[in-house]
Amino acid sequence: MPIIHSDYRAPWLFRNGHLQTLSLRLFRHRPSERPEPDHFSTDDGDELELFWYRPGQSDTLVIFSHGLESHAKDGPLLSFAHTVSGWGCHTLNWSMRSCGKRLNHTRWFYLGHDYQDLKALVNHYSQHYRRIYLVSVSLGGTITANYLGKDSSEVNPVVKGAFLLSPPLELDSFHAAMTKPLNNWLYQRHFVRSLLDKFERKAAYIDFGNEVDMDWVRDCKSVDQIEDRLFAPMHGFESSKHYRQHACSLSHLKNITVPTYVLTAEDDPFIDNNQLPVKLAKESTNFYLELARHGGHTGFVKRKSDHHHWYERRFQWFMERTAVA
Numbered sequence: 001m002p003i004i005h006s007d008y009r010a011p012w013l014f015r016n017g018h019l020q021t022l023s024l025r026l027f028r029h030r031p032s033e034r035p036e037p038d039h040f041s042t043d044d045g046d047e048l049e050l051f052w053y054r055p056g057q058s059d060t061l062v063i064f065s066h067g068l069e070s071h072a073k074d075g076p077l078l079s080f081a082h083t084v085s086g087w088g089c090h091t092l093n094w095s096m097r098s099c100g101k102r103l104n105h106t107r108w109f110y111l112g113h114d115y116q117d118l119k120a121l122v123n124h125y126s127q128h129y130r131r132i133y134l135v136s137v138s139l140g141g142t143i144t145a146n147y148l149g150k151d152s153s154e155v156n157p158v159v160k161g162a163f164l165l166s167p168p169l170e171l172d173s174f175h176a177a178m179t180k181p182l183n184n185w186l187y188q189r190h191f192v193r194s195l196l197d198k199f200e201r202k203a204a205y206i207d208f209g210n211e212v213d214m215d216w217v218r219d220c221k222s223v224d225q226i227e228d229r230l231f232a233p234m235h236g237f238e239s240s241k242h243y244r245q246h247a248c249s250l251s252h253l254k255n256i257t258v259p260t261y262v263l264t265a266e267d268d269p270f271i272d273n274n275q276l277p278v279k280l281a282k283e284s285t286n287f288y289l290e291l292a293r294h295g296g297h298t299g300f301v302k303r304k305s306d307h308h309h310w311y312e313r314r315f316q317w318f319m320e321r322t323a324v325a
Contacts, residue, residue: 002288003281004261008310010294011303017267018186020296030075031082035093040121046108048117049100051078051093053085059130063121064093067138067298068223069194071099076298077137083312087319090129094121096140098198107206109198111231112139112171112247115147119154122147126158134162135315137298141167141262142249148260149252161259161322163315166268166298169253171244173272175224183269188223195226208234253277253287259322261288263314265295286322290314 014020035051042048051072064081066074072093081091095101096110096117110117122132136144141164148155148162168174178188199217208214211233220226227240237243253260262281264271273291281289292300292310300310308316 002284002286003278004288004290006290006292008292008295008300009303011301014296014299014301015267015294017265017269017294017296017299018182020265020267020294020299020301021269022186023296023299023301024076030073030078033082035073035078035081040094040124042117042120044106046097046104046106048097048104048121049095049102051081053081053091055085055088055090058088058090060089060133061125061129061131062089062091062133062135063118063125064091065118065134065136065140065144066093066096066099067140069099069191070138071095071101073101080135080309080312083308084135084315087316089133092121092125096143098202103198103201107202107208107234109231109234110143111235111243112142112168112249113146113243114235115143115150118143118147119156122156122159126156129158131160132156132158133160133319135165136162136167137165139168141165142169142171142247145169145249145253145256145260146247148258149249149255152255152257155258159258161261161318162256163261163311163318164263165311166264166271166295167249167262168270169250169262169277170248170272170275172241172248173275174270175240175244177270177272178223180269184222187269191223192220192226195223196220199226199230250275250277253280256287259286259288259318261290261314261318263290263292263295263300263311265292265297265300267294268297270297288318 038050040048072095097104
């Protein structure tokens with residue numbers, strides 16, 4: 001324990017991992033209530049895009065971190081935040097570097113190993129709240145797990161829990177899954193186009209220097225190639241594999257002292273179930289693992305009779321379970 005028996009039941013039309021995953025774009029819309037825009041200035045002169053829901057006074061903040069090639073105003077994540085704000089919490093969605101409506105000022109992109117911006121947000125807003133919860137999806141979960149586990153003594157004590165939805169805790173298998181023909185056609189092509197578009201836009205005002213071969217980057221056909229030819233040399237790694245080894249959060253989970261909940265699905269097209277931390281969850285008192293039969297990658301489509309999405313209900317249960325005075 002705590003292995004959580006999942007009683008999530010997918011609608012019969014969505015008992016397929018790809019349909020669950022794609023449902024995020026097909027059926028989930030932004031809430032009608034617009035969030036409050038804001039920004040956060042980093043110590044190195046960059047700027048992060050923020051969006052708030054702040055209904056009245058609250059001593060609890062929930063920070064939402066998005067996934068690969070997403071952003072703070074991503075419809076499903078913003079809807080999740082809006083739901084949580086209805087429980088009396090303040091919520092904050094943030095765009096990682098190069099993911100906002102406007103590109104960031106510096107040359108840096110976001111990567112799975114780099115949790116410094118999340119850490120800076122937590123430390124800054126810890127001055128205004130008694131408790132902070134972290135909710136992260138996909139690659140945001142990798143970043144959050146690294147923040148909590150790589151140097152657990154540095155985690156702000158105001159952080160009371162983390163909820164990770166479909167996190168790729170081991171990135172080699174995540175990338176291997178992305179190269180499968182159907183995954184490449186459905187997902188990876190989109191990621192590559194989006195990343196290369198950002199690279200071209202940044203190249204108009206950023207000098208990448210001799211460490212990046214511009215033409216070689218433009219010829220990339222996969223996320224792995226982009227990491228190998230652009231991100232790795234920019235961020236001091238020998239190769240994409242070297243970066244992924246450094247960004248892998250699986251080996252650091254045992255160091256996490258904050259209650260942490262991982263929700264994932266057997267039919268997730270990107271996650272290798274053999275890499276899930278089952279043994280850790282069985283032996284831990286504060287690491288929760290729920291493996292649902294269906295749900296895809298961050299999907300978990302609700303039934304017509306359900307008021308909230310499954311992950312919203314599970315996060316609410318987790319907050320109540322870990323509530324502190």
